[in-house]
Amino acid sequence: MEENEIYYAYEMVYDRAEVPESDTECVGFDKAYIQDYMAAYNEAFYPMRKALDIEPYNWYSEESAVLEKAADTYMLIRDGMLIGAVACYGNEIDDLFVKASEQGQGYGRKLLLWGMNHIREKNDDPITLHVAAWNQGALRLYESIGFAVRNKERIK
Secondary structure, eight states, X not given: OOGGGGGEEEEEEEOOSOOOOOOOOOEEOOGGGHHHHHHHHHHHHHHHXXXXXXXXXXXXXXXXXHHHHXXXXXXXXXXXXXXXXXXXXXXXXXXXXXXXXXXXXXXHHHHHHHHHHHHHTTOOSOEEEEEXXXXXXXXXXXXXXXXXXXXXXXXX
């Protein structure tokens, strides 16, 4: 990737009606985990926001900001611990993250597939998401599931 390429974000689309099965269960946002959610979210996105100089580097500092999106946010919890989360806004997947200590174990794929299946319960319209070019791991994951880049825009 060229140096300037990191300053782009891709809009990606999954336009197939069939979605691979999900072998996990997420639950609606649970306020008991709000501090864990904020810490894990900030930890997951801090490196990208810092590298791209997107301020604030830690997005969540107020619980009220999290609660504004809670109705569309779903958590993956194992043994009483928050593993990660995904938000589904209509047909858009957003705010997908895995706690840093749990990364590399396939949870990102599990959350993505869960979110896609959740959306498919409502309709067969294309599913969209946005990913920074900087986040090559996420980009590879999305492409491996069948998402394709539809649009590219400069972040800064």
